[in-house]
Structures are given as structure tokens and as C-alpha cells.
Amino acid sequence: MATVNPPTIDxxxxxxxxxxxxxxxxxxxSVELATLAWDLGIECVEVPVQSRTAAEVLAAVVKAGAERGRPVGAGTVTTPQRLAWAVSAGAAFTVAPGFDAGVARASLDAGLPHLPGVATATEVQAARALGLDWLKAFPAGVLGPDWFRAMRGPFPEVPFVATxxxxxxxxxxxxxxxxxxxxxxxxxxxxxxLRRLADLLKH
Known part of the structure; x- marks a missing residue:
């Protein structure tokens, strides 16, 4: 069953x-690293669900997160089956490497906020038209920091997650x-x- 009153992406x-x-x-x-992340102040954890085994890992991390009041997302949700795994595991939100309107709608219908991957202005507009506020810029390492500077011009209101x-x-x-x-x-x-990344939170 879907998460009851899942937190918003915001x-x-x-x-x-x-x-x-x-x-x-x-x-x-995975549980060990998730716990370390939470201890260091990194609140958000995602577990990709590319196999049934990975879905079991997600469920375990979700359980650990629930004990600490931390939401855990399901990543690489690109098919109805993977979405079903995410819902069954109790994920708080879903993430995808690209933008698929069908998957996005199904996730929202299941009560889970969706974070789709985008790499072009066209994809940004399509995702926003569907009502998706937060977007994942992927692959950020290839796009580079200048991509984010460029996108701030036409889309200053869009919050991007660099991945x-x-x-x-x-x-x-x-x-x-x-x-x-x-x-x-x-x-x-x-x-x-994780420890080096946690230092970013101090600045």
C-alpha cells in the first residue's frame, strides 16, 4: 500500500x-551507510530498485529510516513493476533517470512524489507541465555546472537535483x-x- 501522507519533495x-x-x-x-548518512546530518537516502533483491534492500532501509523518522526514496523507477516494488517497500518518493509521463503519473497516483531525470529544456517543460516541481538533472557530471547556470535563466523557479x-x-x-x-x-x-559530503552542510 502507498505511504500515508508522504512528505513532499520540498x-x-x-x-x-x-x-x-x-x-x-x-x-x-546499505543499512549501515544509510545510518551513517543520517548520523552525519544527511537526511535523504535513495535506494535504486533495479531488481527484486534491490527492492528487498530498499524495504530494509525504509524500515531503518522509519525508526528514525527519515524518508527513503526508491530510485531507477522506470517501469510499473519497479513502481510496485517501491510502493510495497514503503518508499516515500520515487526517482527516475529520465522523464516518462506514464511512470510519473502512476507514481503520483500511488501517492508518491516523483523526481524525474531531465537533461534538456524540452524535458524540463514537459515535466513541469505534468505538475512536477523538483527535477533531477542527469547525468550532471556530463552536463557540467554551466548547465545549471544556463537553466537558471529560463527556469529560475525550478529546483534541480544534480545526479x-x-x-x-x-x-x-x-x-x-x-x-x-x-x-x-x-x-x-x-x-x-559521506563524512566529506557532510562537511558541505556546515557551510
Missing amino acids: RIFAEAPVMAILRGMPLDR GGIDASNAAAFLAAGAKVVAVGSALEDPDQ
Whole structure:
């Protein structure tokens, strides 16, 4: 069943401009890293659901988050099946690498805020027309900080989450360029990344 009164994307990202993406990690390690992130003040965690096993990891992280009042999102939600896994696991929101109006509507109908991936002005407009406020810029590492500066001209009201190719060494540059949130995934294989990213919250 869908999350009851799920938090809005605004509320999810209100506390910190960093999101940890726990992709392809074992269940115990995912819970461990999520807990470390929360301890360091990184409120938002996403677990991609690219397989049934990953959906089980999501459910475990959701359970750990519930004990601390922390929302956990389901990432790479690109199909109805993955959306069903997200709903079943109790995810608070869904994330996708691209913009698919059908998936976005289905997620909203399930009561879950949706964060679609965009890389062009056309995709930004299409997502906004569907009523999606927050958008994920992907792959941010390829788009570069200048993409965010350029998008601030026509879309100054759009909050973007920079995702893909972000780590502690370049996160501040994307935030300075206009990204509201930076999402860090594969870089978290380095255990020191979360602590370095948490330092961003102090500035």
C-alpha cells in the first residue's frame, strides 16, 4: 500500500542539500551507510530498485529510516513493476533517470512524489507541465555546472537535483552553480565520502 501522507519533495530536501544513493550494495551495508548518512546530518537516502533483491534492500532501509523518522526514496523507477516494488517497500518518493509521463503519473497516483531525470529544456517543460516541481538533472557530471547556470535563466523557479558523476570533490561547484541538492551514488564506495559530503552542510 502507498505511504500515508508522504512528505513532499520540498520537505524531503528541506534539511540538507545532499542525497545519498545506495546502488547495488548488500542489504547490511546499505543499512549501515544509510545510518551513517543520517548520523552525519544527511537526511535523504535513495535506494535504486533495479531488481527484486534491490527492492528487498530498499524495504530494509525504509524500515531503518522509519525508526528514525527519515524518508527513503526508491530510485531507477522506470517501469510499473519497479513502481510496485517501491510502493510495497514503503518508499516515500520515487526517482527516475529520465522523464516518462506514464511512470510519473502512476507514481503520483500511488501517492508518491516523483523526481524525474531531465537533461534538456524540452524535458524540463514537459515535466513541469505534468505538475512536477523538483527535477533531477542527469547525468550532471556530463552536463557540467554551466548547465545549471544556463537553466537558471529560463527556469529560475525550478529546483534541480544534480545526479551522476557527483562526489565530495565537485559537489560544492554544482551547488554554487545553482543546483539545490547534489546526489552522490557510486562515490559512496569510498567510506570517507559521506563524512566529506557532510562537511558541505556546515557551510
